[in-house]
Amino acid sequence: xxxxxxxxxxxxxxxxxxxxxxxxxxxxxxxxxxxxxxxxxxxxxxxxxxxxxxxxxxxxxxxxxxxxxxxxxxxxxxxxxxxxxxxxxxxxxxxxxxxxxxxxxxxxxxxxxxxxxxxxxxxxxxxxxxxxxxxxxxxxxxxxxxxxxxxxxxxxxxxxxxxxxxxxxxxxxxxxxxxxxxxxxxxxxxxxxxxxxxxxxxxxxxxxxxxxxxxxxxxxxxxxxxxxxxxxxxxxxxxxxxxxxxxxxxxxxxxxxxxxxxxxxxxxxxxxxxxxxxxxxxxxxxxxxxxxxxxxxxxxxxxxxxxxxxxxxxxxxxxxxxxxxxxxx
Numbered sequence: 001x002x003x004x005x006x007x008x009x010x011x012x013x014x015x016x017x018x019x020x021x022x023x024x025x026x027x028x029x030x031x032x033x034x035x036x037x038x039x040x041x042x043x044x045x046x047x048x049x050x051x052x053x054x055x056x057x058x059x060x061x062x063x064x065x066x067x068x069x070x071x072x073x074x075x076x077x078x079x080x081x082x083x084x085x086x087x088x089x090x091x092x093x094x095x096x097x098x099x100x101x102x103x104x105x106x107x108x109x110x111x112x113x114x115x116x117x118x119x120x121x122x123x124x125x126x127x128x129x130x131x132x133x134x135x136x137x138x139x140x141x142x143x144x145x146x147x148x149x150x151x152x153x154x155x156x157x158x159x160x161x162x163x164x165x166x167x168x169x170x171x172x173x174x175x176x177x178x179x180x181x182x183x184x185x186x187x188x189x190x191x192x193x194x195x196x197x198x199x200x201x202x203x204x205x206x207x208x209x210x211x212x213x214x215x216x217x218x219x220x221x222x223x224x225x226x227x228x229x230x231x232x233x234x235x236x237x238x239x240x241x242x243x244x245x246x247x248x249x250x251x252x253x254x255x256x257x258x259x260x261x262x263x264x265x266x267x268x269x270x271x272x273x274x275x276x277x278x279x280x281x282x283x284x285x286x287x288x289x290x291x292x293x294x295x296x297x298x299x300x301x302x303x304x305x306x307x308x309x310x311x312x313x314x315x316x317x318x319x320x321x322x323x324x325x326x327x328x329x
Contacts, residue, residue: 017209018043018179020168021101028093042171043179044208045236063175094119102164112160128157181206183237184264189271194248198273200258203239211261212242217254 021041029035034051041047042061049058059065097117104110114126122136124143131153135144147153172179185205191198200212208230214221224245231239246256256273 017103017105018168018172019101019103020164020171021099024098024100026096026098028095031093042168042175044232045179047171047175061175061178063178064171066174067171096123100160100164102160102168104165104168110161110165112157112164114156114160126153126156126160128153128160131157178236179207182264185210185260185262185269187258187260187269187271189258189273198244198246198251198256199241200244200260200271201239201241202260202262204233204235204237205239205262205264206237207263208238209263210238210240211259212240213259213261214242214244215257215259221256 019042023039023041025037027033027035034053036052038048038050039046040049045061047059047061047064049060050056059067095118098115099117100114102110102112112128116123116125118140124136124140124147125134127134133144133147133153135141183204183206185202187200187202189198189200200214202210202212210230212227214225221244226243226245228241228243233239242258244256244258251273258271258273260269260271262269
């Protein structure tokens with residue numbers, strides 16, 4: 001049964017799934033930051049950028065330069081001003097964000113979503129099943145009532161179910177050689193010292209899907225295991241780590257192995273802890289740098305509007321890199 005489970009997971013990793021996402025951000029004018037920005041992601045990789053200062057789309061991949069068409073645009077600064085009125089806010093710094101996306105699997109399965117955020121909090125989202133808008137708070141009810149009355153949900157569903165999927169397939173075709181490449185991971189095991197957790201770190205792989213698992217004496221191990229977030233590398237590949245909390249005594253008495261599966265590997269990679277217990281300072285530094293880079297991006301507000309309590313704070317000047325999220329560093 002154990003072998004069957006592992007085989008099933010590996011087959012899933014080799015199947016293709018593609019996604020198209022647009023992240024829109026509008027901010028209050030006069031803060032020395034573009035009032036309107038758009039970031040487009042294909043399979044999690046940025047392929048286009050636009051902001052209201054440069055007033056043109058900037059391709060971020062070679063294949064995007066071949067695409068001679070405009071991307072969908074459903075956001076204006078007027079929308080931001082209307083939202084501010086609903087919150088009775090006519091001054092200060094405010095942020096409106098909008099994410100729209102669709103995903104398509106090889107078997108034809110489709111997933112679609114559209115969400116709005118305001119000042120770091122969820123605001124309103126589209127319910128495709130009921131063709132209505134879901135207000136995340138009382139002040140979003142006005143928007144919900146207006147959009148429900150205008151039939152806005154049906155129009156947006158038409159885009160998500162047709163145009164978004166069409167553009168996704170078109171972009172995938174243009175970027176197929178890049179998107180469907182398979183680059184196997186480089187895997188390392190290391191500890192800070194003999195009493196620290198053991199880290200199994202995979203990096204440099206593409207596509208993003210990877211499985212990192214631990215075994216103890218040949219049996220799958222799930223306790224005292226922390227699987228970290230998949231992070232991007234600067235070259236378009238990805239990295240991921242899994243951390244095993246284990247005592248030096250347990251390490252001596254038992255055989256621990258890290259098992260990595262990826263579509264770029266001909267067979268799963270198995271590393272034994274006793275053979276690879278070394279400290280890799282460069283590896284740690286690179287992972288930490290990538291993590292901090294993601295924090296900066298998130299604080300700018302391009303990729304996410306969710307903020308955990310205490311992580312970010314309000315600031316009148318909205319000094320993006322230094323003040324908004326300095327507690328993160």
